[in-house]
């Protein structure tokens with residue numbers, strides 16, 4: 001589905017009925033990465049999964065991107081659908097966006113799932129890496145970004161043994177417009193440190209991390225779970241960064257258990 005939100009066409013999935021759960025995707029992916037969760041959760045919940053501006057089937061305008069803008073797009077979509085509150089699940093860049101969303105719209109959040117993400121801002125080295133990747137995208141296209149990102153997004157064992165998954169993740173990256181890739185890289189580079197926010201998070205929170213996650217290893221998950229009051233940590237065995245795709249059954253179990261506990 002498409003809705004005009006904040007001046008752009010935002011694509012989203014809106015499936016089933018029940019208490020709403022909003023799924024926010026990673027970089028440089030799209031709402032397609034949530035297919036195993038949409039299947040599992042839509043038996044009991046209404047699932048909303050937008051493509052962030054710059055990704056999937058949403059518009060990818062050239063210019064300034066910010067995670068605050070991503071958060072406002074999500075809020076605008078909820079307004080469009082007359083949804084006041086929801087449980088939010090964000091993986092990696094989706095999690096960074098949830099920190100921005102929580103700063104602005106905490107009252108709309110009834111539960112938070114922070115998956116394979118981290119609260120810290122980029123290091124100088126990390127920022128330099130983002131600028132280099134944006135240059136690569138500009139010079140050589142999204143395929144070159146896929147070459148760099150695949151070994152970060154998937155564990156070595158998945159890269160070797162799950163060719164269909166590798167192909168799906170690669171295809172999503174290759175279909176992403178360079179304006180969106182570069183825009184999101186700049187947005188992530190500018191994001192503030194969210195560590196000071198953690199102790200102020202007042203809703204039920206689940207932190208999920210793949211055991212083999214390289215970009216946001218379990219130590220980042222532990223920091224969030226130890227600092228957010230009452231948060232729980234679930235480490236998914238044999239999963240890399242896209243833990244929801246590498247081990248969907250374990251990921252869904254953790255998610256469903258959390259949803260049940262807070263309902």
Ligand code: MLT
Nearest residue numbers: 026027091092093094215
């Ligand atoms: C993601 O999966 O969203 C990215 O790996 C996040 C990042 O580059 O920091």
